[in-house]
Amino acid sequence: MDTQVFPDMIERLREAGIPVTFPRLAIARVLFTHPVHVSAEQVLERVREIAPDIARGTVYNTLNLFVEKGMLRELIVDPTRVYYDSTTTPHHHYYDVTTGELWDVPVGQLRVVGTPDLPAGAVLEDIDVIVRVRRRAA
Amino acid sequence: MDTQVFPDMIERLREAGIPVTFPRLAIARVLFTHPVHVSAEQVLERVREIAPDIARGTVYNTLNLFVEKGMLRELIVDPTRVYYDSTTTPHHHYYDVTTGELWDVPVGQLRVVGTPDLPAGAVLEDIDVIVRVRRRAA
DNA sequence: TTCCATGCAAAGGGTTTGCACTCTC
DNA sequence: GAGAGTGCAAACCCTTTGCATGGAA
Secondary structure: OOOOOOHHHHHHHHHOOOOOOHHHHHHHHHHHOOOOEEEHHHHHHHHHHHOOOOOHHHHHHHHHHHHHOOOOEEEEEEOOEEEEEOOOOOOEEEEEOOOOOEEEEOOOOEEEEEOOOOOOOEEEEEEEEEEEEEEOOO | OOOOOOHHHHHHHHHHOOOOOHHHHHHHHHHHOOOOEEEHHHHHHHHHHHOOOOOHHHHHHHHHHHHHOOOOEEEEEEOOEEEEEOOOOOOEEEEEOOOOOEEEEOOOOEEEEEOOOOOOOEEEEEEEEEEEEEEOOO
């Protein structure tokens, strides 16, 4: 299979220690060309514009793989689906509960102060801040 | 139907403006006797220990009703299910990604500082802070 | 009688899994 | 030829919905 079509993404997969394949390149291209906040189904849809034969299962597996390898961040914000954030640098999020829209809090705008008190044997994985916003009825 | 079995919960429903029925009392009892963090299925299970005939749909509907009326808070923390918090006072959460365990950050221990920048026509609904924790492999 | 609440069962939607096939090393 | 990756379809699980029944005002 021709894996040379997305040359910009090959290095990125290699750095993460992920064997390069065509579906992975296509998915990486959807995710990493620009910063995005997307659901798995949105990724599937956009990937199929490039490569119509890619399977749903492959997209889901690949997203989980990317998360595991630290290329992608899972956002647990919406009760009905997982969103993925292609920016892995620490930052927080706005979430519009009316529209499902999701966008970044500029770094430094909000900050969590204080010392978390972790149980023995526990490791801090992440601190998520979600600013939930509702569009006012006009 | 005998709605007098859980006298302590009747007042609570009335204050929230919710017509008192037996299933609602049983569900309220599971939620409000002690502070809890529970999923809908856990509520169903515990309610059925008291009242075996209560339907799954009734539990889900009632939980949504309680949230709408401000008696209960939804926690979007786990990608596979919604958790409900019977404490509605503002506070943040620890979440153990290994076990699914969920507990409160003591009030004042962590604080979000800064000014959120909301788009025009948007109203701040809530700021959620979730401290994700992982049990270290022994 | 009208409306709301309930039980029951089925549908819905996002995600995962099983299996056979292909490709690579 | 062994193992990994993929496509396809079905299974899975949480949640919602439709419908008929029963009760309350």
